[in-house]
Amino acid sequence: MKLNRIRFNKRSVMVTWLTSYISVLLVPIIISGILYAASWHVVESEVNRANNNALKQMEIAIDNSLGGIERLSLEVSLNKQVNAFINTSQPLTDNDYYDLVTISNDLRVYQTANDFIEQIYLYYKNSDTVISTRNRTDSRTLFQMLDGQNLQGFEAWKLFLDRRYIQEYVPVTMMEDDIPYKAVVFAKSVTLANRDQPGAVLLFVMKDSKLLANIPPSEATSVAVLDKENRVVASSGLEQGPAFLAYDKLVGENGLFYGDVTGKKVAVTYTTSARTGWKYVSMIPAERFDDKMKYMKRLVYASILLSLLLGGVVTILFLRRNYNPIHVLIRSFSTKAGISFAEGTNEYGFLQEALNNTFAEKEQVDRRLHQHRDAIRSHFLQGLLKGNLEQDIPVHESLSAHDIQLASPHFAVLLFHIDHFGKFQEDVPVHSQKVKLVQFILMNVVEEVIGSQHRGFTTEIDDMLACMFNFGSEQDPAELRRMAEQVQLFLLDHFHVHLTVSISGIHCELFGIAEAYQEALSAMAYRLVIGSGAIIGYDELPSSEALRQAGNYYYPLHVEQQLINFVKIGDYEKSSSIIEQIMETNVSNAVLSVPLGKCLMFDLASTMLKTMNEIGTQGHLKSFMDPFNPVERLSGCETIKEMRREILSILEQVCQSVQAERKQEMRPLGELVRAYVKANYAEENLNISMIGEKFGMTPSYLSKQFKMQTGDALLDYISRTRLEAAKKLLTEQTVSIMEVARKVGYADINTFNRIFKKFEGITPGKFKELK
Incomplete structure (x- = not known):
């Protein structure tokens, strides 16, 4: 692997580092940009402030000059000569011309009073005379001196001058010696005492160059x-x-x-x-701003260039220095561990994946070793219980290899049979995973109850849990029963799990473990007689002499025949009493061996199945008895007590069905037919033929018998039953008539309307409205 190959890999850690270093380099560049922007803002603010000051000075100067002009216009308006000429009209006399000269001289004086004033015109509306400081003219000539386009024609100009009161500024283009120049005209009406007179208008002309003279x-x-x-x-x-x-x-x-x-x-x-x-x-x-920022701009560019140059050199040096350890690790994994580094792979991702694979392989090896160790240890314990040990390997070496440390040479064996899985038995049969879970819980509880004074080694064998119990300092048989009771009680209280426990006798040395296991098996087999949920000690089993004296079990032929007869007539009390008597005689009052107990269970199951088969073929009970599944229930019994419980349960159900069948046969035909009609009136196919087929009679015979017993025609009874149900449904306003007809057995709405009107006298719709 070469360093320069990874340098151009987009996913390489070098690219990540380079991006990080460049991000750090961007910090001074960004700061320089911020400083430049702040400086630009300061310069811009200073230039703006200077411009504002200049504009404010110009504003003050112009406003002051305009204020002087407005005051001057007021003074002109108060002039007696100016006011005296207002009433003069055409044609003008010599005296009028003299007055005009006087007024022109006065205007010349007013003009010299303000430097802003280029010319003063006084327009008299009554005589259409315009007087200036130099000459006399009329309103049309004055208009021609102004920009006609801006004033929108002479008529607009006349309308402007003829207004009652004028005081405003109007920009114009003046013509003087055929030379135009920009100007502003301040027009102000001369105040009159008599408002009915046309009056006059003062026009002060100011060049725009003089207005802007105060700007540098x-x-x-x-x-x-x-x-x-x-x-x-x-x-x-x-x-x-x-x-x-x-x-x-x-x-x-x-x-x-x-x-x-x-x-x-x-x-x-x-x-x-x-x-x-x-x-x-x-x-x-805007170039003036750039001129002021040239030095700052050069300084910012220099700092950015210097940051990139020095930062780039430092970045390359640190990239190479930091990458060397990772390069060594990758090369080590590639050569020693046999893991290839694919081009385009991220180094950190490669190292993480390599380490994860290594850890996963280690965990998998440890897990397999642990699983095999448990299986081998369990196999060794099973061989020790059954007496099947390998002769080539010394026993003490096998014990040491499987971490089995013995406290004494005294042993006993306990077998635990799970009768009911309690909270874990949601399905039948119980799932294998749940079986393993319960066995695991049981194994931990047994080891916890044994404690530190004794040693216990558990394993699963023949669908049971076997515990090889190794006594400590004392060999007390009562300790075994106490431990079995604690285990039973704990599992029952916390998990509702029912156990049967068998206990062997105490034996010495390792070769005695196999004998103890056989004793525990014999005790567990006697569970068939005693029943589930017991703690059975080998020393509690009946002796062989007692079994020989017992000889056989109690179940004579005449007792069996009595049981069959009582079941056939449905007498549960007497049939259950016979079952109780058989169980009590065989289990409680006599010594019964395991083989004889199995024979007794087979005989009882055979009697029940034979009796139920005879009952099922005699009448209508066959379909009623099928869901009981008596064969499966009886054949699944493991103890005589379970057989007794299942037989009594089946007896009760059979006797009840026999009694119900007998009561059914004793009921009158009319009552049976009425009950059948009430139960099936919603069927569309319900008619006399269908009912006759149900009761095994012809339709005519069934109708005749029903009429004789009830006094009603069967067809009318069917209709009335349906209509009674229909009237209840019609009271519900949300149900339509079509839906009501369908629910009471009428597929045709017309048939339903006709029969309803026949028996009720009104239609279903009318009936629904009345309700």
Whole structure:
């Protein structure tokens, strides 16, 4: 494996490390970017603040000048000569011309009073006379001096001048010696005492260049002034107004945004006059910001380049240094463990997978060894119990190999038979996994009860659990029974598991274990006679002399015949009494061997099966007796007590069915037919032929007998039974008539309506409405 091969692997740990180092390198770069952005913001704020100050100075200067003009207009309006000429009309006299000269001289004086004023015009509406500081003219000539396009024609100009009261600023283009220039006209009506007179209008003309005279000269900066009607009052450095230069787009009293002027990006700063509402706008190229940020930009670029250069060198050095240990580990696994490192694999993933495989193999080997050790140990214990040991291997070596340490040379054997699995017996037969679970629990309980004073070694043998009990310092037979009782009680209380325990006698040395096991087997076999759930000691079994004296079991032929007769007539009390007498005589009052006990069970089972077979072929009880499964129940009994319990249970069911059959046969035909009709009225096929077939009679004979016993015609009785059920269903408002007819056995709704009306006098629908 080569290092340079892994370097280009996308999943390699080197790629992960490289990504991490690059992420660390990005931190100073990001910080430099943040500092650059913050510096840009500071410069932008400073430039904006300087522009705002300049605009504010221009605003103050223009507002002050306009205020002076408005005060001057008030002074002109109060002039006696100006007011005296208002009432003059055409044609003018010599005196009127003299007054015009006087007024023109006065206007010349007013003009010199304010530097902003380029010209003053006084328009008298009554005589259509316009007086300026230089000459006299009329309103049309004055209009021709203005920009007609901006004023939308002479008529609009006349309407503007003829308004009752005027006081506003209007941007115009003045013509002087055929040379146009931008100007602003302040128009103000001359106040009259008599409101019915047409009056006069003062017009103050101001060049826009004088309005913008207070702005410091700059080739790059453009300035514009907008009035509330979105008209450019004055501008400097703009050949044409940009799209963003609109009054409604300049939101707020002041602000800063970026726009585009003739393809160049500019920073737009604006403020609003509190006096006139005009917007003062300054536009500075964005390049001026870049000029101020050039040094900062060079410094940021230098820091980024230096970070990348030094960081790249350090990254390569640390990548090689950190990867060497992993490279050695991978090469070791590849050569020594035989695990190949596939190209395109992540090193950490490869190492983790290799270690997991190693641990899994170790665990699997340990588990197999443990399983085989338990199986071998169990096999050894089974051979020890049955006396089948290998002659080639000394016994003490086998004991040591299987970790069996003996406390004394005295032994006994206990056998545990599980009669009922309690909480674990949800299904029959019990699942093999549940059997192993109960055996495991039983094994642990036995070892726990034995304690530390004695030794116990358990194993499963012939569907039972065998415990080879090794006594400690004392050999007390009562200790074995005490231990068996504790095990029985614990499993019964906690798991409802029922046990039968057999106990052997005490034997010495290892060769006596096989004899003890045979004694325990003999004691367990006597469970057939005593029953399940007992603790059976070998010393409690009847002697061979007592068994020989007993000879046979009690079950004479006449007793068997009595039992059969009582069962056939259904007398449970007498038949159960005979069974109790047979069991009591054989089990309690006499000594019964295991083989004789098995014979007794076979005879009792044979008697019951023979009797039930005869009963089943005599009448209608065969279908009733089939679900009892008597053959399986009787053949599955393992003890005489179980046989007694099953026989009594079957006897009770058989006798009850016999009694029910006899009562059925004694009932009158009419009552039986009525019961059958009530139980089957919902069947669509219910008719006289079907009932006759059920009772084994012809339809005519059945109808005749039913009429004689009940006084009703069978067909009418069927109809009335169905209608009674239908009327109950009709009271339920949610059930339809069609559904009611189907539920009471009528497939045709018309038939149902006809029969209902015949017996009830109304239709089913009417009946449902009344209810």
